[in-house]
Amino acid sequence: MRELESSNQLAERPEALSQAEIQTWIAEAVRGNRVFQKRIYEHLAPRVYRVIRKIVGSSDADDVMQDFMIQLYSKLRQFRFESSFETWAHRMAVNQSLQFLRKSNREAERLRRLAVNAEQKKSSEAPITSDDAELVDVAMENISGEQRALLHMKEVEGMGYLEIAKVLGIPEGTVGSRLNRARTDLRASLVRLGWGT
Amino acid sequence: MNCDQVSEKLSAFIDDELSPQEQVQIQQHVSMCVSCRSQTEQFVAIGDLMRRSEATEVALPSWEVVEQGLVRAAILPVETKVDQSKWIYAALATAASLALLWFALSSLRKERHGEHELAEHAHTNMTVDFQDVLQLAQTNPKTAIGKLIAKYDGKELDRSATIDYLGYEPALFKALPVGFTRTSTHVLNMPCCKCSATICQRSDGSSLVVFEHKEEQPVWFGEAPSIETQCAGRTCRIIESAGNLAVAWKNNGRQLTLIGARDNTEADQWVATLNL
Numbered sequence: 001m002r003e004l005e006s007s008n009q010l011a012e013r014p015e016a017l018s019q020a021e022i023q024t025w026i027a028e029a030v031r032g033n034r035v036f037q038k039r040i041y042e043h044l045a046p047r048v049y050r051v052i053r054k055i056v057g058s059s060d061a062d063d064v065m066q067d068f069m070i071q072l073y074s075k076l077r078q079f080r081f082e083s084s085f086e087t088w089a090h091r092m093a094v095n096q097s098l099q100f101l102r103k104s105n106r107e108a109e110r111l112r113r114l115a116v117n118a119e120q121k122k123s124s125e126a127p128i129t130s131d132d133a134e135l136v137d138v139a140m141e142n143i144s145g146e147q148r149a150l151l152h153m154k155e156v157e158g159m160g161y162l163e164i165a166k167v168l169g170i171p172e173g174t175v176g177s178r179l180n181r182a183r184t185d186l187r188a189s190l191v192r193l194g195w196g197t
Numbered sequence: 198m199n200c201d202q203v204s205e206k207l208s209a210f211i212d213d214e215l216s217p218q219e220q221v222q223i224q225q226h227v228s229m230c231v232s233c234r235s236q237t238e239q240f241v242a243i244g245d246l247m248r249r250s251e252a253t254e255v256a257l258p259s260w261e262v263v264e265q266g267l268v269r270a271a272i273l274p275v276e277t278k279v280d281q282s283k284w285i286y287a288a289l290a291t292a293a294s295l296a297l298l299w300f301a302l303s304s305l306r307k308e309r310h311g312e313h314e315l316a317e318h319a320h321t322n323m324t325v326d327f328q329d330v331l332q333l334a335q336t337n338p339k340t341a342i343g344k345l346i347a348k349y350d351g352k353e354l355d356r357s358a359t360i361d362y363l364g365y366e367p368a369l370f371k372a373l374p375v376g377f378t379r380t381s382t383h384v385l386n387m388p389c390c391k392c393s394a395t396i397c398q399r400s401d402g403s404s405l406v407v408f409e410h411k412e413e414q415p416v417w418f419g420e421a422p423s424i425e426t427q428c429a430g431r432t433c434r435i436i437e438s439a440g441n442l443a444v445a446w447k448n449n450g451r452q453l454t455l456i457g458a459r460d461n462t463e464a465d466q467w468v469a470t471l472n473l
Contacts, residue, residue, distance in 0.1 A: 156251050
């Protein structure tokens with residue numbers, strides 16, 4: 001697939017900290033040291049906020065980020081270095097986002113909106129937007145939270161299937177088929193918005 | 198392979214997650230099948246579109262906002278902030294204490310080396326002045342720094358006179374981090390060494406103090422907990438006190454001590470800039 005691959009860079013990930021560094025950071029943060037609490041936030045936030053924003057949408061991203069930070073600091077003592085600190089936090093952020101969607105019935109709303117959109121599509125032209133970010137954001141609203149998480153982890157963060165499976169707690173063998181469905185659904189949503197015309 | 202079989206594995210093919218044998222089989226099919234090739238190209242184009250859309254800058258919630266949320270959720274305790282307008286006095290008082298502690302440590306070293314006369318004199322001075330400064334720091338920091346200057350023949354000098362006095366150019370005359378201006382430089386003729394103490398101001402009017410001396414005298418911060426870490430690629434010792442930081446590091450035979458950094462980012466900024 002090399003001839004079809006994009007030359008675009010994948011999203012920049014925070015440089016993984018050494019175990020000694022992260023032990024120090026966590027120990028200091030747990031001890032109440034604000035300098036290290038802030039340092040952990042600044043280290044994780046750029047990547048974590050993007051994935052949260054992609055899954056729950058920009059209007060709820062700040063609230064979910066806050067919930068994530070509460071959970072992170074509540075569980076900081078429990079981190080056992082079984083994975084990298086960044087992966088551990090990333091998994092927590094994705095799960096926090098999906099949990100938010102489940103609790104707030106955003107998924108049910110999405111399905112209702114999808115039905116309405118499909119109905120409207122029959123009688124009116126699809127809106128067209130030229131801005132890539134806006135186009136993707138709008139199109140993403142029509143696929144599920146898990147699909148958004150899958151696509152973001154694969155396309156933007158460049159994660160492998162095994163890593164994605166661990167984050168979502170699903171069998172590795174199902175990642176490909178789920179991505180197939182997500183790409184197909186997103187393509188349909190994009191086409192409705194005028195993409196590729 | 199037929200189209201249905203290829204379609205089922207198209208994502209895994211695009212993402213290079215198949216065995217080499219399967220990759221070749223699907224590649225062969227895609228190169229000959231217009232429909233599957235079109236689907237493949239669209240999937241790849243979706244990835245390109247998503248990555249382009251992520252190039253947009255995203256404003257992160259500030260740490261201050263997140264911190265407030267953590268305090269409200271009782272995850273973090275309420276922290277008392279230092280009044281910045283008073284910080285200059287607190288920094289100077291801390292600096293005065295620190296300078297005297299250097300002197301004390303230096304004196305004790307010399308005592309171990311048999312320089313009894315000087316050590317005895319220095320120790321007597323240290324005992325009295327240290328307690329005085331600590332007490333004064335709580336009530337009248339200006340007097341505390343004034344006392345330090347008076348005790349060690351301290352004076353405010355310009356760049357040229359400071360270089361003449363110390364025999365070298367302090368790092369702060371060569372470069373300052375963006376957003377800071379040098380307010381004044383004082384020299385202190387301490388028993389351990391000649392030392393410069395420079396007061397610098399942020400654009401908001403708040404201040405910090407940077408000490409610099411040439412000798413390899415250790416810096417002691419009393420009983421305050423400290424941590425050794427990396428700042429801008431150099432080994433630093435950081436001490437937190439009342440929401441601000443003291444940072445000590447060595448650079449090319451000099452000992453630099455910054456008192457009053459707001460956070461790690463500011464400490465990194467200073468260590469990176471004062472690069473001798």
